[in-house]
Structures are given as structure tokens and as C-alpha cells.
Amino acid sequence: MSKILDTINSPQDLKKVPQENLGLVAEEIRQFIIDSVSGTGGHLASSLGVVELTVVLHYLFQAPRDFIFWDVGHQSYAHKILTGRKNNFKSLRQLGGISGFPNKYESPYDPVTCGHSSTSISTALGVAAARDLNNQKHKVVAVIGDAALAGGMAFEALNHSGHLKKDLIVILNDNEMSISPSIGAMAKYLNRIISAPVYNRVRKEVEGLVKRIPRYGFRVYRAAKKLEEGLKNLLIPGILFEELGFRYFGPIDGHNTDVLLATIKNVKDLNEPVLIHIITKKGKGFKYAEDTPDKFHGVGPFCAQTGEKVVQMGSGLEPDPICRQSFTEAFGEKIVELAGQNEKIVAVTAAMCDGTGLTEFSKEFPSRFFDVGIAEQHAVGFAAGMSLKGMAPVVAIYSTFLQRSYDQLMHDIALQNLHVVFAIDRAGLVGEDGPTHHGPFDIAYLSSVPNMVVMASADQKELCDMLEFAVGHNGPIAIRYPRGSIAPIGAAKQDIQLGKSQILRDGKDLAIIALGSMVSPSIQAADILGKEGIKSSVINARFAKPFDTSLFLDLSNRINKFLIVEEGIVQGGFGSNIIEFFHSQNKDVKIKLLGLPGMFIEHGPRDVLLERYGLSGRPIAESAKTLVSS
Ligand SMILES: Cc1ncc(C[n+]2csc(CCOP(=O)(O)OP(=O)(O)O)c2C)c(N)n1
Known part of the structure; x- marks a missing residue:
């Protein structure tokens, strides 16, 4: 059976769908996400929770002219699917494929590349302020989760928004979950709002009353507003958002496209800071994610029928052959x-x-x-x-x-x-x-x-x-220490002492000083070199600061070629500090630094990336050979 989603490759296509079918579109997107993420792994539960919201936002707003910011960005899968990335979605998080987070280099619909929490309102407010300075007209929306809202930066942004009074829409996606249940006073506060039906009923009735009085509407509105404030103070412990300068709307059902559409449509042109509080379920529509949203927050490949983890050979996710602890x-x-x-x-x-x-x-x-x-x-x-x-x-x-x-x-x-x-x-x-x-x-x-x-x-x-x-x-x-595990390096026992490293191999042709996760591949490199007759010393540095100056000086009296290997940026890193040290000692040694370039590195399997950046056994050995022969 043909699906509506087959006809949608952009927000413009979505806008052609009759309003009554938006719920269906959401259902199809949800199934698409489950099917696709079951193969690739990814941030499933959060993305499933905002499908209806995403559909409605792209239905109502004119992205990319209107800016939509997804806080953290781990929930942006439906957004990606609706903004031209559906056909490539199976490459999610794969090397060279679609990024797991919004990425400004991937799509004009992602205004920023992000992945850290609580930044969306600040950026959105900055965009709104610049828009007004430029006399432009467009909307700015920030979607933020209840846990991200409790981050300090989000509070700072709310505070500033109330002061600037810009036309800005904040959508609070409240699922009462961070990765695990949300904690803190903010979470309790939101929970009290959700469970204050008396206030919401009274508010609705007051609004209804005002609408029914045609001639004295304004005076009655003022009286009603006063009453509303009084009721709020009485029934809601604190009116945090309104006191911060936002018009607060909600809480509303974030899985009902009709309610979402009506509410957002009604308030989107108020031209002042607006906060719409929507209630959603993390993992919505996939039983296993609904039951254990923490397990499906970030997940590897799984079986869409049973929710069980799937182990794909060659994915780097296969069980450790010797059941190593991470x-x-x-x-x-x-x-x-x-x-x-x-x-x-x-x-x-x-x-x-x-x-x-x-x-x-x-x-x-x-x-x-x-x-x-x-x-x-x-x-x-x-x-x-x-x-x-x-x-x-x-x-x-x-x-x-x-x-x-x-x-x-x-x-x-x-x-x-x-x-x-x-x-x-x-x-x-x-x-x-x-x-x-x-x-x-x-x-x-x-x-x-x-x-x-x-x-x-x-x-x-x-x-x-x-x-x-x-x-x-x-x-x-x-x-x-790195993600995952490393096979024991097999070193003899030597207590940790401040600033002292550990000699693992003794060889005269070069010294490989390796830090942390780079010790194991450096040993492998030394083995490769050994087979070719190159004898290397291998040092497990242990300390990047203070590092083992006396050993390094001692080595430099015997060996004058040093390869320093670290899983960190070379600029200002461990190796660069050693160069500085040798320089201060007027030591004439030849040093080559191996590490990561000072740039942002793409997504892809860790082992593949390490190889690509020259930080696994074979490329380390190659670098060592070049150094020895120089
Ligand atoms: C600065 C920062 N700290 C921690 C994280 C890890 N993290 C990613 S999502 C998340 C929970 C977000 O919860 P919420 O904002 O409520 O969104 P939900 O996933 O529930 O939709 C955390 C802690 C992060 N991305 N950024």
C-alpha cells in the first residue's frame, strides 16, 4: 500500500497534505524511524517522542526561512526525514553518512551543528535579536526538553529573553525524562503544572467567559486577567515562565496533531516571548522504548519486533572475545x-x-x-x-x-x-x-x-x-580514558607514582612515548618494527602533567628520535609540551608528534577513525619508520 510519506521529501510537500492526515504522516514517520534505527542504532526514544511536534512545526512554519532549533539535537530524526534526508536515512551515523545530530554542513534546514544541551534558547534569541536589527520578518523556534531546560545556560537565556521581549517561541518538550528520569526542583515544578488540572480548567472557563462578552470585553478581560493571576498564584506554586517574561501556554498533548496545530497556530503571531509546554512520551509508539526509555535513549542496532539488541559482525559492537570490561x-x-x-x-x-x-x-x-x-x-x-x-x-x-x-x-x-x-x-x-x-x-x-x-x-x-x-x-x-575497552597491555606491576612513567620496551633506534589509549597500538607498532629489525623503546607515559622529565632526559642521552603518540589534538597537547620541555633543556632531539589534527572530526566507527588519523598499530609503525630513516 502506498504511503503518504512516499510523497514527502520536503516541508513544501508536507504542506500539501490535508490537515486531517497529519496524524497519519506522523505514524508513518514513526514506523520509518523504528525500522531504520533498528538497523543503524541511534537516539531512538527522544526522536519518537517529538514526531507529531515535528510534523506540525514543518506544516506551520516556513523553514529554513523560519529558524527551528532542536536542543541537543538527538531528537531531530523526524526533522531530518522531512527535510530531504529520508532517502539517505539508512546511512545515519555511518562513516560518510547522515549525522546523528543537526549539522549545518548537511542541510540548510539545520541552522547549527549541535549535540550539547541547553543551548537552543540562547542561539534562538540571538537570531531573533539580529533579525530585528536587520528589519527582517521570520519566526524563530527553540524546542527544548525538560532536562535541558534545567541546564544553567537555558535559564540564562530565558532570563535574557524576558528582558529583550523578542518575538521568540520556545517549545518545552516535557517527557519527565532526561536519559533517566529528570531530577531537580525544575522537574518537580513542571510536574506540578501538569498535575494542576483545576487551574487549567478554570483558565479555560475564564477565557470562554471573556469571549462571550462583546461590549465590555476589554474591562472584563482586565478583570479576568487579574483573576487569572490570582488563580495562578493560588493554584500553581510559582508562575516561573510568566514571571520571566514569557506568555505560557499549556500543558498540551504533544501527540495530538490537531491540538498542537491549533495551539501553535493561535500563538505563533503574538510577537512576544512565548513558551508552549507540551507533554510527550519518550519512546512513543515503540513498546520497548516506552517501557525502558533509558535503554533506548542511545541504542545500537536492535530487532524491531522484539526490542532485543542485535550484534552485527564487523560493526565494532560484537561481544568482546574475552568478555573484557569496558x-x-x-x-x-x-x-x-x-x-x-x-x-x-x-x-x-x-x-x-x-x-x-x-x-x-x-x-x-x-x-x-x-x-x-x-x-x-x-x-x-x-x-x-x-x-x-x-x-x-x-x-x-x-x-x-x-x-x-x-x-x-x-x-x-x-x-x-x-x-x-x-x-x-x-x-x-x-x-x-x-x-x-x-x-x-x-x-x-x-x-x-x-x-x-x-x-x-x-x-x-x-x-x-x-x-x-x-x-x-x-x-x-x-x-x-577512552570509550570501550583495551586488551590488557601486559605490563609488569609498577605502582603509580606522581609524574612517573613506565618503560615497557627497551630499544635503541627510537623511543615511542605513548599516552593512555595509545600505549596498546604503540606496542603493536613496536612489534611490527621489531620484525623489520628496528628496535624501539616503548614508554607508557601515564602522566601528561607533570610528565616524567627525568626519564625523558635520560632517554634523550641514549636515543635521539622520539615518537610521541596521544589520542588528543596535537596543538597544545602532551607531545607539544614535551617539545617545549626539550627545547628549554637545549636538547637536540628529533621529535615527531602523532595525535589528532586540531579540527572537528567526523562521525564513524572509532577504530576506523583511529586508523584514518594514523593512530593504530600499522600507521604508527609507518610513522616510526619514516622518523628512523630521516
Ligand atoms: C552539556 C551536555 N551534557 C550532557 C549531555 C548528554 N545528554 C544528551 S540528551 C540528554 C538528556 C536530555 O533530556 P531532555 O532535554 O529532557 O530531552 P529528551 O531526551 O527527554 O527528549 C543528556 C543528559 C549533553 N548532550 N550535553
Whole structure:
């Protein structure tokens, strides 16, 4: 049977569909997403929750002339399907394929490339302000989730919007979920609005009353408005959005296209800041995602009939042959063990409890576990406070999201020389989530922070040892480790000592100094080189800051070719700091730096990207050969 969706390749096509069929279009898109994402993996649950909203927005607005911003952007699949990317959608998140997030280089319908939370209202307000300065006429819409709305940047933007009073539409997509259930006072506040039917009924009745009085309408309206304010104060604890300068509408059913259409149509030309509060279900229409939205937030390939995970050979997702624990799991297990021995240990996450491996900790030590919501700056400031009182906070965070907290690292932690441990997961290339989620910058940005110690783990066992060391250290200290797992590097036991690295191989032709995740491929490279008669020393650097100056100097007395390998940007990174050091010592050594280029790197399987950027065994060996023969 032919589908309506077959006839839709652009918002212009959608606009030709009779209004009564929009619900059907939404259903077809939903099925299309389930079928497609079951093959590719992706952010399923959030995308399923906004299908009706997406259809209605593209029906009513004139994108790309009107700007539509999707906060985070993980929910933008229906938007992609309606804006010319349907036929290529099966390439979602694949190398060279459609990006999993809005991407300005992919489509004129994506005004920005994004993937971090709570930015949409700020950007939308900036666009609205510039539009007015240019005397232009178009609409600006920001769609933001309830958890993202609780991020500090979103509050700052709401506050500024109320001041500027620009024509701006914010759609609050409230599904009461972050990745796990939304937490915090904002979540409770929204929940109270949803469950205040008395107020909504009275408001409707008051509006109806006003409409029925023709001659004295204005006076009655004013009286009714006063009554409304009174009722609100009485029945809704706080009228946050209106007090911030927004006209608030809702809550409305975000899965009913008729209701969405009527509401948005009615308020879209008010020409003032408007907030429309819609209620949706995360995972809507796919039973397994509705039942366990956290498991289907970001998901690998799965069976669309049973919801079971599918393992595709060669996808990088096949089970580990020796059932290796991931770095995340190793961290999760070790922190529970350490917290059992040391009651000062507390764990802090910014809405990534499961992703950072803290689920077990949250169950074992609920009073010492703090999920602050999507609020990385606050997470770091909060850890500073805990440390001031003698606790040992461990902030578990992804490298890319710690970027948010640079000033807190500097001002609230390092300047005070406070003991806070940063467990930095997803450092380096993350794979399919792409440039917004890769974490190649942390070595550079952390190494420039005074007092900060920066470690990198070569395998899961070393991560555990480093965590133990970090908890016992006194001062700011970070451990970075990659996504996934690395086979044990098989090194002899050697305790972690501040600033000391570990010699793994001793050879005279060149020294390969490898940091963290690059130790294993550097060993492989040394094996390849060995077969060709090139003898290399291999050093597991362990510390990017302070690094092992005495060993490196000692090596430079015997070897004058150094290959430094790191999974981070070369500019301002570990290797570049070593060059600076040798230079300061007037050492005449030949150094080649291997790392990631200082640019945003595309999405694709992690191993493929590592190979492409010269950071796996074979290309490292090639670089070493070039260096040796130079
Ligand atoms: C700064 C930042 N921190 C953390 C994340 C990881 N993250 C992605 S989506 C998400 C939850 C978003 O929840 P909500 O805004 O309510 O949208 P929903 O997925 O429920 O539609 C989180 C924590 C992120 N993308 N950006």
C-alpha cells in the first residue's frame, strides 16, 4: 500500500497534505524511524517522542526561512526525514553518512551543528535579536526538553529573553525524562503544572467567559486577567515562565496533531516571548522504548519486533572475545570498592549516571551520590564545595561535557588547589556520535590549568590503579580514558607514582612515548618494527602533567628520535609540551608528534577513525619508520 510519506521529501510537500492526515504522516514517520534505527542504532526514544511536534512545526512554519532549533539535537530524526534526508536515512551515523545530530554542513534546514544541551534558547534569541536589527520578518523556534531546560545556560537565556521581549517561541518538550528520569526542583515544578488540572480548567472557563462578552470585553478581560493571576498564584506554586517574561501556554498533548496545530497556530503571531509546554512520551509508539526509555535513549542496532539488541559482525559492537570490561564498567566497579573503604568518597554526575558507570555506586551509597542534572558547571562548583569540607569528590564526566566547566576547573578548583578527582570518560574519539561528542581537547585544556595533575590510562586495570592513586592524592587530579575497552597491555606491576612513567620496551633506534589509549597500538607498532629489525623503546607515559622529565632526559642521552603518540589534538597537547620541555633543556632531539589534527572530526566507527588519523598499530609503525630513516 502506498504511503503518504512516499510523497514527502520536503516541508513544501508536507504542506500539501490535508490537515486531517497529519496524524497519519506522523505514524508513518514513526514506523520509518523504528525500522531504520533498528538497523543503524541511534537516539531512538527522544526522536519518537517529538514526531507529531515535528510534523506540525514543518506544516506551520516556513523553514529554513523560519529558524527551528532542536536542543541537543538527538531528537531531530523526524526533522531530518522531512527535510530531504529520508532517502539517505539508512546511512545515519555511518562513516560518510547522515549525522546523528543537526549539522549545518548537511542541510540548510539545520541552522547549527549541535549535540550539547541547553543551548537552543540562547542561539534562538540571538537570531531573533539580529533579525530585528536587520528589519527582517521570520519566526524563530527553540524546542527544548525538560532536562535541558534545567541546564544553567537555558535559564540564562530565558532570563535574557524576558528582558529583550523578542518575538521568540520556545517549545518545552516535557517527557519527565532526561536519559533517566529528570531530577531537580525544575522537574518537580513542571510536574506540578501538569498535575494542576483545576487551574487549567478554570483558565479555560475564564477565557470562554471573556469571549462571550462583546461590549465590555476589554474591562472584563482586565478583570479576568487579574483573576487569572490570582488563580495562578493560588493554584500553581510559582508562575516561573510568566514571571520571566514569557506568555505560557499549556500543558498540551504533544501527540495530538490537531491540538498542537491549533495551539501553535493561535500563538505563533503574538510577537512576544512565548513558551508552549507540551507533554510527550519518550519512546512513543515503540513498546520497548516506552517501557525502558533509558535503554533506548542511545541504542545500537536492535530487532524491531522484539526490542532485543542485535550484534552485527564487523560493526565494532560484537561481544568482546574475552568478555573484557569496558573502561566505564571498570571505573564503576572500582569506585564502589574504594567508597566501601573510604567514607569521604562522594560521586558527582551531570545527568550521566549510567553512561559514566555510577549506577551501582548510586545504589550502594545513595547519600553519597549526587546527580546534579545537565549542569556541568555546577557539578564542578559543587564538588569544590564538598572538597572544602574534606570530602573526596569524584566527578565522573565525559571529556566533551567537561569543556563546559573550564572556568570552574580554573577558578573554583585549581585556584584553591582543592582535592577533586575527575574521571574523564569518552576521552578521544567516541565514534558514531561525531564532532560534538568526540573528546580530543582535554589534554590540551587540562594541561594549561595550574595545580592540575593529568593522567591517562592504558588499560582498565591501570584505570583502577590510577583511581586509587587519585583518591589518595591531595589536589585537583584527572584521569582520562577512552570509550570501550583495551586488551590488557601486559605490563609488569609498577605502582603509580606522581609524574612517573613506565618503560615497557627497551630499544635503541627510537623511543615511542605513548599516552593512555595509545600505549596498546604503540606496542603493536613496536612489534611490527621489531620484525623489520628496528628496535624501539616503548614508554607508557601515564602522566601528561607533570610528565616524567627525568626519564625523558635520560632517554634523550641514549636515543635521539622520539615518537610521541596521544589520542588528543596535537596543538597544545602532551607531545607539544614535551617539545617545549626539550627545547628549554637545549636538547637536540628529533621529535615527531602523532595525535589528532586540531579540527572537528567526523562521525564513524572509532577504530576506523583511529586508523584514518594514523593512530593504530600499522600507521604508527609507518610513522616510526619514516622518523628512523630521516
Ligand atoms: C552539556 C551536555 N551534557 C550532557 C549531555 C548528554 N545528554 C544528551 S540528551 C540528554 C538528556 C536530555 O533530556 P531532555 O532535554 O529532557 O530531552 P529528551 O531526551 O527527554 O527528549 C543528556 C543528559 C549533553 N548532550 N550535553
